[in-house]
Amino acid sequence: MSPKPLEGIRVIDLCVVWAGPFGTMLLGDLGAEVIKPENPFVFQPMTRGAMARPPQALADNSIAWAGGVPGGNIGDRPWDYSPTFVSLYRNKKSFTVDIRRPEGLDVLKRLVAASDIVYENNATGTMEKLGVTYDWLKAANPKIIFIRVPAYGSTGPYSQARALGVHLEAVMGHSLLRGYSDADPSSNTAIYSGDYLAGAQGAFAAMAAIWHRDRTGEGQLIEIGQAENAAAMFTQAIMDYSLNGNVQGAITNRDVLGRAVQGVYPAKSPGTAATMDDRWVAISIEGDDEWSAFAAAIGNPAWASDPRFATSDARLANHDEIDARIAEYTATQDDYELMHRLQAVGIAATPVLEASRMFDDPHLRTRDFFRTQTQRSSGTYEYVGPLWQLPETPVEFYQPPVMFGEHNEYVYREVLKVSDDEYQSLLAGGHIADAYDPSVP
Numbered sequence: 001m002s003p004k005p006l007e008g009i010r011v012i013d014l015c016v017v018w019a020g021p022f023g024t025m026l027l028g029d030l031g032a033e034v035i036k037p038e039n040p041f042v043f044q045p046m047t048r049g050a051m052a053r054p055p056q057a058l059a060d061n062s063i064a065w066a067g068g069v070p071g072g073n074i075g076d077r078p079w080d081y082s083p084t085f086v087s088l089y090r091n092k093k094s095f096t097v098d099i100r101r102p103e104g105l106d107v108l109k110r111l112v113a114a115s116d117i118v119y120e121n122n123a124t125g126t127m128e129k130l131g132v133t134y135d136w137l138k139a140a141n142p143k144i145i146f147i148r149v150p151a152y153g154s155t156g157p158y159s160q161a162r163a164l165g166v167h168l169e170a171v172m173g174h175s176l177l178r179g180y181s182d183a184d185p186s187s188n189t190a191i192y193s194g195d196y197l198a199g200a201q202g203a204f205a206a207m208a209a210i211w212h213r214d215r216t217g218e219g220q221l222i223e224i225g226q227a228e229n230a231a232a233m234f235t236q237a238i239m240d241y242s243l244n245g246n247v248q249g250a251i252t253n254r255d256v257l258g259r260a261v262q263g264v265y266p267a268k269s270p271g272t273a274a275t276m277d278d279r280w281v282a283i284s285i286e287g288d289d290e291w292s293a294f295a296a297a298i299g300n301p302a303w304a305s306d307p308r309f310a311t312s313d314a315r316l317a318n319h320d321e322i323d324a325r326i327a328e329y330t331a332t333q334d335d336y337e338l339m340h341r342l343q344a345v346g347i348a349a350t351p352v353l354e355a356s357r358m359f360d361d362p363h364l365r366t367r368d369f370f371r372t373q374t375q376r377s378s379g380t381y382e383y384v385g386p387l388w389q390l391p392e393t394p395v396e397f398y399q400p401p402v403m404f405g406e407h408n409e410y411v412y413r414e415v416l417k418v419s420d421d422e423y424q425s426l427l428a429g430g431h432i433a434d435a436y437d438p439s440v441p
Contacts (some may be wrong), residue, residue, distance in 0.1 A: 004031020
């Protein structure tokens with residue numbers, strides 16, 4: 001088998017929540033050895049779940065991906081199988097150490113000396129309070145690459161501010177650019193797109209830094225401010241204001257460039273007892289030729305030849321009425337059948353799928369999008385597959401979502417080569433564990 005693209009690269013994952021863990025997961029998928037130090041005395045909320053030992057009521061009443069557990073059963077090790085965790089911690093190793101104490105910080109320093117990248121996305125100041133600065137890292141390893149992914153960056157008036165995904169969406173304008181055009185932002189659901197973009201950008205920056213180090217021998221400090229990084233997704237709104245003084249707002253499902261027709265329309269519901277609004281199809285029609293093809297595909301109804309809909313400008317001006325006409329038709333159609341019929345004549349169309357239907361989607365199944373993994377704590381489940389298809393260096397899931405302290409022996413014995421006496425001392429001090437301390441809720 002061919003070597004993995006990042007084989008031989010070791011990454012220390014000091015990350016929390018989503019943005020950082022997603023980036024290190026991508027590096028792990030590409031073959032880097034990702035090692036996560038975890039503190040048995042400190043639980044990071046929304047990293048291994050909502051709480052180390054959540055009450056059953058929390059699991060019963062939480063959104064599954066936030067505070068839930070498989071099957072709703074808390075079990076003995078809920079920190080090992082929270083959806084927030086297992087979705088981001090494949091292809092990683094876990095060992096435990098309390099880096100708040102001098103002997104624990106020394107363990108981290110020795111691991112830094114044997115690594116290539118340190119990656120973190122904690123609140124600004126967290127690493128400094130622990131003594132983990134770039135200068136400290138360079139003293140341990142002059143060639144180290146330090147990737148930091150704070151919410152707002154380390155400089156500027158917001159640098160010390162705390163933020164989660166919903167706050168970043170607000171400050172970068174995303175909360176105002178999506179949703180219904182006649183509704184206020186409170187009706188939106190947070191989608192945390194900035195977390196995943198920052199993670200992807202962090203992995204990209206890491207590979208560029210590795211390339212630079214291999215050419216020059218130099219490590220470097222890389223900073224990715226999540227807010228400004230995510231704001232770059234909405235350059236059309238920024239440039240519209242810069243060039244024209246226009247302030248864009250939410251446009252529901254309309255085309256951002258003002259082309260007609262585009263929308264999400266109701267499709268036929270399965271069975272007879274279901275309501276008519278639980279399946280949908282997204283349709284985009286550009287130009288007169290596509291409009292004619294669309295009309296033919298749905299049987300050339302009389303309204304499709306209405307002079308008010310004859311040109312793109314006319315369709316844009318009468319978009320609301322067209323939406324109503326299309327919705328009346330699509331509500332009688334199966335979403336997949338309609339997609340294939342429209343795609344056959346060059347119209348962009350697709351069903352709107354919830355998670356349960358994604359699992360059954362023939363396209364995703366054909367492309368091996370889902371991968372089965374077995375973890376000792378949670379059992380066997382299907383997970384989202386790799387982001388890339390690299391035929392010469394295939395992405396494999398060689399490590400299922402890692403359990404807490406699963407690789408203590410490997411890291412301490414093989415990587416750090418600690419003596420038996422030191423190992424026993426760290427064990428007695430609570431640094432080495434396979435579960436959170438009973439004092440952690």
